[in-house]
Amino acid sequence: MTTVAGALIPKRNDAPEIHTQPNRDKSAPKMKTVQWYGTKDMRVVEEYRPLITDPEDVIIKVTSAAICGSDLHLYGGFMPGMKKGDIMGHETMGIVESVGPDVKSLKSGDRVVVAFDIACSHCTYCEKGAYSGCDNTNPSKEQEALYGHHTAGLFGYSHLTGGYPGGQAEYLRVPLADTNCLKIEEDAAKLSDDKLLLISDVLATAWHANELGSVQSGDNVAIWGAGPVGILTAHCAQARGAARVVLIDRDEFRLNFAREKLPGIETINFTEKKTLDALHEMFQDEQGRYVGVDCAIEAVGFHYANSWLHKVEMALKLENDPSETINELIYAVRKAGRISVVGVYSGYCNHLNIGAFMEKGLTMAAGQTPVQKYWKKLLKLVRDGALDPSMVITHHLSLDKAPAAYKMFDDKDDGCVKVVLNPSTAGTGGQQAMSEQ
Structure with missing residues (x-):
C-alpha cells in the first residue's frame, strides 16, 4: 500500500512533470527522520519510506547527512514557510537503492552525492549553468511574490523552496536524479564520505x-x-x-x-x-x-x-x-x-x-550556489588533494542524536564547527569525533 504524492509541478519547456512529495510505502518498515516542529524543536520521527514517484527519481540509502549553518535559520525560527513535520537536511550522500525507468546515468549500488539545489537541466537557467535558479522545480507562489521570481527547489528548506523532504533521514527520494546526483566513480571510490559529502553544499558554496x-x-x-x-x-x-x-x-x-x-x-x-x-x-x-x-x-x-x-x-x-x-x-x-x-x-x-x-x-x-556547475571540478580537486573539506567536520553522531546535535551546533558547544549525522553503518564516514553519550 502506498500514500499518494502531492504538489505536482506542471510541465514547462521540455522539463518533465515532477512531484515535490514522494509516494510512500506503507507496507515496508518505517525509517527514522529528523523533523521540524517549531523554533528549536527538532524531533526524530518515524516516517514511511519514499518510493519512486516520477520516472527520473532514485531512492538512496543515506550514509551521511550534515547539519548546515543555514539549517540553523530554520532551527531558530528565522525563515518563513516551515510546517510541522517537515523533514530537514540538504547536505546528503548515500547509496542508490532503486532507480526510476527514465534514469540513464545511475544504477542500484552507485555511491552518490546529492546537490542541495534541485534542477531540471532543461530550462533557460539550467542551460546557462544557473542551476539554483531552475525554473521548473519550485512551485512556491509566495517566494515569487517576495522576490519577483522563485529559486530552484531545495531539499529540506521550507515550502518557500518547494517543501521537498530533506536528507536527514535513512532514505531520500531524489527527483531528476541524472541532474541532481553526482556519481562517485572508481577513481574517487576510496575517498571517505567526509571528503565528499560537503560537495553537496558548503564546499560548493565556498567555491561559488x-x-x-x-x-x-x-x-x-x-x-x-x-x-x-x-x-x-x-x-x-x-x-x-x-x-x-x-x-x-x-x-x-x-x-x-x-x-x-x-x-x-x-x-x-x-x-x-x-x-x-x-x-x-x-x-x-x-x-x-x-x-x-x-x-x-x-x-x-x-x-x-x-x-x-x-x-x-x-x-x-x-x-x-x-x-x-x-x-x-x-x-x-x-x-x-x-x-x-x-x-x-x-x-x-x-x-x-x-x-x-x-x-x-x-x-x-x-546567490544560492549552482552546485551542479562546480561539482565535477571540485571532486577532482578533492581527489587530487588540492582541497580537503573534511577539515571543518568536528563531530559525528547517529540520527537519533539529531536534536542534541542541533543544540550543540547552535550553541557552539564542545568545539563544534560541523556535525555529520550517520543514519546507518553503511557509509564510509570519518572516525567518530564525539562520543555519543
Whole structure:
C-alpha cells in the first residue's frame, strides 16, 4: 500500500512533470527522520519510506547527512514557510537503492552525492549553468511574490523552496536524479564520505563565493564569518592563489581552529578590535593610506545583528536582515573592488549605504550556489588533494542524536564547527569525533 504524492509541478519547456512529495510505502518498515516542529524543536520521527514517484527519481540509502549553518535559520525560527513535520537536511550522500525507468546515468549500488539545489537541466537557467535558479522545480507562489521570481527547489528548506523532504533521514527520494546526483566513480571510490559529502553544499558554496568575487592569484581577500562556509571559502581562496586571506569573526575558538587548519591565513576578532580599524592597519600603502582589499566576502547571513538599533528593528519586525555586515564590506573593499554575498538573507534591510557602494564603483554578486556547475571540478580537486573539506567536520553522531546535535551546533558547544549525522553503518564516514553519550 502506498500514500499518494502531492504538489505536482506542471510541465514547462521540455522539463518533465515532477512531484515535490514522494509516494510512500506503507507496507515496508518505517525509517527514522529528523523533523521540524517549531523554533528549536527538532524531533526524530518515524516516517514511511519514499518510493519512486516520477520516472527520473532514485531512492538512496543515506550514509551521511550534515547539519548546515543555514539549517540553523530554520532551527531558530528565522525563515518563513516551515510546517510541522517537515523533514530537514540538504547536505546528503548515500547509496542508490532503486532507480526510476527514465534514469540513464545511475544504477542500484552507485555511491552518490546529492546537490542541495534541485534542477531540471532543461530550462533557460539550467542551460546557462544557473542551476539554483531552475525554473521548473519550485512551485512556491509566495517566494515569487517576495522576490519577483522563485529559486530552484531545495531539499529540506521550507515550502518557500518547494517543501521537498530533506536528507536527514535513512532514505531520500531524489527527483531528476541524472541532474541532481553526482556519481562517485572508481577513481574517487576510496575517498571517505567526509571528503565528499560537503560537495553537496558548503564546499560548493565556498567555491561559488570565490567565483562571485572573481578571486584570482595575487588578490587580497577578507571573509566575514568563520563558520564552515567561511573557513572553506578561505581554503578555496588560498587554493586559487590569493596573496593574503583574512578571516573575521568574534569566536576566538573558531578563529584558532581556522589558523590551525589553514596555515598562512590572518584573522580579526572584532570583539578585540573593530574590523575596519584592524583592516586599515593591515592594508596600507607606503604613505600609510588604506588601500582596501580586492574582494570582500560575506559568509555570515542575516540573523546576526550586532548594534542595538538593528536588534530593535529586527525584534519589532521593522527589518528582516541587518545591513551592518554588508556596510562593512562596502567600506573595507578597495575602489572598483568586488563584493560576494553567500550568507543567507531573506528580505529587507535598513540603513544600507548604497551611496558608498555607488561612489566607490563597486561590484556585488550574490546567490544560492549552482552546485551542479562546480561539482565535477571540485571532486577532482578533492581527489587530487588540492582541497580537503573534511577539515571543518568536528563531530559525528547517529540520527537519533539529531536534536542534541542541533543544540550543540547552535550553541557552539564542545568545539563544534560541523556535525555529520550517520543514519546507518553503511557509509564510509570519518572516525567518530564525539562520543555519543
